Amino acid sequence: MTTSPPPASEPATLPHRWSTAPFEPYAVEKMSPEQERVYLASQLQLMWWKFRRHKLAVISGVVILVMYTSIVICEFLAPYHYTTRDTDFIRAPPQRVHLFHEGTFLGPFVYPYTQRLNMENLKREYDVDTTRPQQIRFFCRGDGYYFWGLVPGNLHLFCPPEGGTLFLLGTDRLGRDMFSRILYGGRISLTIGLLGVMVSFVLGVIIGGIAGYYGGKVDLFVQRLIEIVQSLPHIPLWLALSAIMPASWSPLLVYFGITLILGLMDWTGLARAVRSKLLSLREEDYVVAAQLMGAKPARIIGLHLVPGFMSHLIAAATITVPKTILGETALSFLGLGLRPPITSWGVLLNEAQNINVVALYPWLLFPCVPVILIILAFNFLGDGLRDAADPYR
Known part of the structure; x- marks a missing residue:
């Protein structure tokens, strides 16, 4: 049994899954600048972004970088050579750095020590003379050294005052600067x-x-x-x-x-x-x-x-x-x-x-x-x- 086609005035009906509309490609959602930045980033960039979110690790990295940088130029940073002795200040306590003297700003300075021997316990005792502020010198000439054992030099970032001392962390049993x-x-x-x-x-x-x-x-x-x-x-x-x-x-x-x-x-x-x-x-x-x-x-x-x-x-x-x-x-x-x-x-x-x-x-x-x-x-x-x-x- 044959079926006749529908009249020309009545359009043919197609199942629901079909469409007479012309083919349209799938719509592509455009990425935002932030998404594009992530998808196009290299592996090292992704690692760096994740590492920056770890604040404690970043701070630790800065501390390690500062420490390793300091050992490269330790001759320049140290105010004394590590073998320099001052027998007048054996096991002297640390000297504090001050900025103000009697309400007046003087910049970084220290007060000198006066030494005396305690006859009861035979211990060296140091008194701070607060009447004579001694300013710290910067980018100055001091103890000679060989930079990495090769290049001679004597330039330091900071030095003790003229005729004074600068023991930021005290001295040891031979009078050598601990810092x-x-x-x-x-x-x-x-x-x-x-x-x-x-x-x-x-x-x-x-x-x-x-x-x-x-x-x-x-x-x-x-x-x-x-x-x-x-x-x-x-x-x-x-x-x-x-x-x-x-x-x-x-x-x-x-x-x-x-x-x-x-x-x-x-x-x-x-x-x-x-x-x-x-x-x-x-x-x-x-x-x-x-x-x-x-x-x-x-x-x-x-x-x-x-x-x-x-x-x-x-x-x-x-x-x-x-x-x-x-x-x-x-x-x-x-x-x-x-x-x-x-x-x-x-x-x-x-x-x-x-x-x-x-x-x-x-x-x-x-x-x-x-x-x-x-x-x-x-x-x-x-x-x-x-x-x-x-x-x-």
Whole structure:
């Protein structure tokens, strides 16, 4: 049975899902400038935007930057050379910086000390002479030095007054300025932290990467090696390795020896983390594709696997730096690390072992302050960098 078409006067009716209207492409919603800025941003820009929201990490980064900048130009910043002695002011207390004298603005100045010997306890006592303000000099000529041991110079950011003294953090048992010695000591302690973490970072990534990528017997051998190293007590081992270094070694060789010892003891934790991460990532499709294309294991580990968990590596590195600084400080504090004439924060704290000395001269503990600050700053910075580099956050 055939059906006739509808009359020409009556339009044909189509099902609801059909339309006689001409084809119209899907409407594309235009992105706002803020959305376009995010979608077109690079990975580094995204990391920087996320990092800026972590205020504590930003402040910590500024503190670390200031500290490392100060050790680069510590000769210029320190008012004295770290070996300069003033035997008239042995264990002198810190001098306060003032701006006003009897209601009159004079700029930065200090009041001089007058020394007297207490015959009852044979202790040197210092009285402040508030009648003679002595102005601090800026961009002046002072103690001579060799900038980084190479370029001679004597220009300082600020110097003691003419014929006066400027002991911002007091002096030690030999009359040396503590503030200047802390600045010089920071160069040794902070660079040991960086060099130590470089050694442990390289060993941890290489050994852990090999174990995680190959697995099997290689992984078994590396795991047993890590367990053996971790089972050794670190502090006695540090003491033993430091004690066997010849006393005839130059301070520079001792410095590099301590750095190598600290780096060789801290790679195991990072190696375990790298190994466990690579065991899960080596089965991914992009790794199999790289293997089929003939990529070598070193290229696959370095270019494809390691960047996948860079956030963890950044956090581990920022935690290892303060651990290395603490290790050097502990060894030098016990007298088995760096030795004079090298100056570090641990060497400075070595003078604060006697509780009686600390009770009488508490400013000898000032080297603890930068140690605490740098450790807290690195930990907060590591938290911020980990969150910023994590692609899942």
